[in-house]
Each structure stands twice: as structure tokens, then as C-alpha cells.
Amino acid sequence: MDISRLRGSIVPIITPFGADGQIDEETLERLIDWQIASGSHGISVTGTTGEPSALSLDERRRMLELGKSAVGGRVPFVPATGTNNIDETIALTTYAAHLGVDAALVIVPYYNRPSQEGLFRYFRAVAERVDLPIIIYNIPGRTATNMAPETMARLREACPNIVGVKESNKDFEHTSKVLHTCGRDFLVYSGIELLCYPMLAIGGVGHVSATANLLPREVAALYDLVVAERWQEAMDLHYRLLPINEALFLETNPGPLKWAMGELGWIAPHYRLPLCEPSPANQERIRAAMAEYEFTNAPVAKAVR
Secondary structure, eight states, rough: OOOTTTEEEEEEEOOOBTSSBOHHHHHHHHHHHHHHHTTTEEESSSSSGGGGSSSOOHHHHHHHHHHHHHHSSSSSOOOOOOOOSHHHHHHHHHHHHHOSSOOOEEEEEEESOHHHHHHHHHHHHHHHHHOOOOOEEHHHHSSOOOOOOOHHHHHHHTTTTTTEEEEEEOOOHHHHHHHHHHTTTSSSESSSSGHHHHHTTOOOEOOOOGGGOHHHHHHHHHHHHHHHHOOHHHHEEEEEEEEHHTTTTTSSHHHHHHHHHHHTTTTTTOOOTTTOOOHHHHHHHHHHHTTTTTOOOOOOOOOGO
């Protein structure tokens, strides 16, 4: 189990849909190729940014197949395979392992609101059934449950293939305790765009940032600059990215992101309900933030040529 490559900007790719509502496979492949050419360190699909709850299990399997094929081993492929149903999570994660992915991102079960003991048993059940590195996805704003650092430490001790966590948690006291209780070699990624730089500063190994769908070079450079110990340049880039990081979360992700990518002509910005485009007022705010950046060398979706 080689986890040494699971570092840097692991991009959570959107799920592009065509006018018929089906997955736009050609655009997905183009986006992945462009991300890798732009210096992104890894690729993920069907995470929050990929609208997994709008996809059927068969569609999620297809996204795993498409992602694995498009990445082609050039960078790590870390798809999200979690649901709030243990059998479905095990089935998807097992399928990912069968395809030969590098790791799986498994979300804390949403809506169920389990206890810490329930979380421990859930993740242990997944880890024991699948021979694959597992990265916990802790996002209490979406799941209504926060996994405690002590629970993560129990899981790490009980399950050697639980190797890290994507923390979408604004509480840095919590994240510091994760690194302290689980060990400084536990792989911690920022799942909050405004916290990518400070997460690296306290010992994180990278980030899973929706903004990388728009600015892959810059989001990857944030990690590269820190590794090179060019801290001032990394800090400057952190603040340079702040306006777009804020704008993309004026409404629920990936609504604003898909709209922005549609404005640039990169995708046909189709959604599956209940997600939809941002309000006209927020569209203007996103457009104003976008005006501060240069978007170059991007793919053009077949549907919008």
C-alpha cells in the first residue's frame, strides 16, 4: 500500500451532464486531461463537487470507470465511494478497488447522525472488507455529524488501511487534535478552500479544492510553493485566490462552479435537481470575482462549441 503519492492538489472534478441529462463522458475526459496537463497532483470524482447524491449507483460505477481510464495512472486517482448506506458504500468501494484506484474517499454517513461508536463500526466495516487505502471525508456542514479526533485515532489503530482524512471542518483546534492524536504522518487534506494554505502550515499534505476546476495551476502551485519552502509566495497566492474561493460558495457547491465553467464555455452547465444555477444577483457577484483572474488553455466542451 503505497500512499507516498497522495499529496498536493487532488481535484474534485464536476460531473458534466449533457442536455439529455446524461453524463457527458467526452467532456469529463477532456477535463481530466486538462487538469493533469495543468499540474494537478491527483484526481477525484463523485465527491461533493461531483453531485454524487444525484447519481444512481450504476452511474457512480460508470464515473469510476471513466475516471480510472482518463487518468491512466498519470497521477493518483482517489474517487469518492461513500454513501449513508453501509452495503452501498462497501459495494462502491469494492468496485473501486477492483478497478485499481489509488485510494477511496469515504464520507461520514449523512442524515443518519450516528454516534462516535457508530462511526467507528461503520468505517471499520468498510476498511475490513476492502484492500484499499481509505481516506475519511469529514464534512459536518453536509452530514450534521463531526467525527471526533479520538474516533479517527481508534480507526487508525484498528485499521491500517485508514490512512487519512479530508477535513471540511473550520475548527483548526479540531484539526490540530487530529494530527496530534492520529500521528503527524496521518494524511490530512483541507476540504475548505479558504483553509488550504493554513492546513499545509500545520502539517496537512494537500487539499481537495473545488476551485481547482477553474484554476488548477494556481491551486496546485499553493502546495508546490509550500513544499519548496517559499512561504511568502504561498501566502500571497492564498490571498490572491480568496475572492474566487468565496464567490464559488455563495450558494451550494457545485452550483456556482458549474455556472462559472459554463460562462467560460468549458461545459454546458446542466444540473440535476434540486441543484440549479445561482441567483441573478449571485451570478453578478461571481462574474465580478472572475474578472480578477485569467482563465487560459481550458478545454471546450463538445456541447458548447
